[in-house]
Amino acid sequence: MPEPAVEPGVRRMCMAVAGRPGLLASACRSGGFDRIYVFPAPGGGAESAVAPPGIDEVAFAADLVEALRAGVAAGSGPDPGFLALDVGIVHVHEDGFAGSAIDRVLGIVRGDVLRELARAEQRGLLAAITEPLFSDLLGEGWPTDGWRFQPPVGIWCKRF
Numbered sequence: 813m814p815e816p817a818v819e820p821g822v823r824r825m826c827m828a829v830a831g832r833p834g835l836l837a838s839a840c841r842s843g844g845f846d847r848i849y850v851f852p853a854p855g856g857g858a859e860s861a862v863a864p865p866g867i868d869e870v871a872f873a874a875d876l877v878e879a880l881r882a883g884v885a886a887g888s889g890p891d892p893g894f895l896a897l898d899v900g901i902v903h904v905h906e907d908g909f910a911g912s913a914i915d916r917v918l919g920i921v922r923g924d925v926l927r928e929l930a931r932a933e934q935r936g937l938l939a940a941i942t943e944p945l946f947s948d949l950l951g952e953g954w955p956t957d958g959w960r961f962q963p964p965v966g967i968w969c970k971r972f
Contacts, residue, residue, distance in 0.1 A: 821901040822865045828917035830858035832893040843879035862909050870952045881972040884937045892930045896920035898942040937972040
């Protein structure tokens with residue numbers, strides 16, 4: 813049974829990155845996102861992060877994508893980076909964070925859909941945003957150029 817939450821759950825932007833170890837932590841440092849809590853994903857193979865409540869989600873998402881894109885471009889190796897963004901209720905526990913949004917972003921970056929999309933070009937950053945968050949971002953002026961909907965999993969994807 814999970815540890816009891818030490819504070820009530822609140823909406824937070826959650827993200828996960830796979831494919832390039834250390835990319836998310838490095839992008840958060842270089843982008844000046846010092847309030848983002850980055851941690852190794854349970855089970856390995858990815859990094860997870862949660863933003864503080866009340867963050868400007870549109871500005872942060874755009875800045876994070878740019879920092880990750882720059883990190884992938886500056887790095888070596890042919891492997892693509894995979895990013896997933898979602899929002900949801902997150903609980904703080906003594907040993908970290910828990911919530912369905914964290915589980916969803918990890919499922920996306922570890923899943924087959926992004927890897928299938930990456931087969932055409934094995935480099936760059938492949939970003940995915942869940943449908944509910946994408947709709948929220950669109951309402952705030954998020955650009956739609958290049959984003960493609962993937963109906964089987966309910967995500968919007970774009971290669972950078």
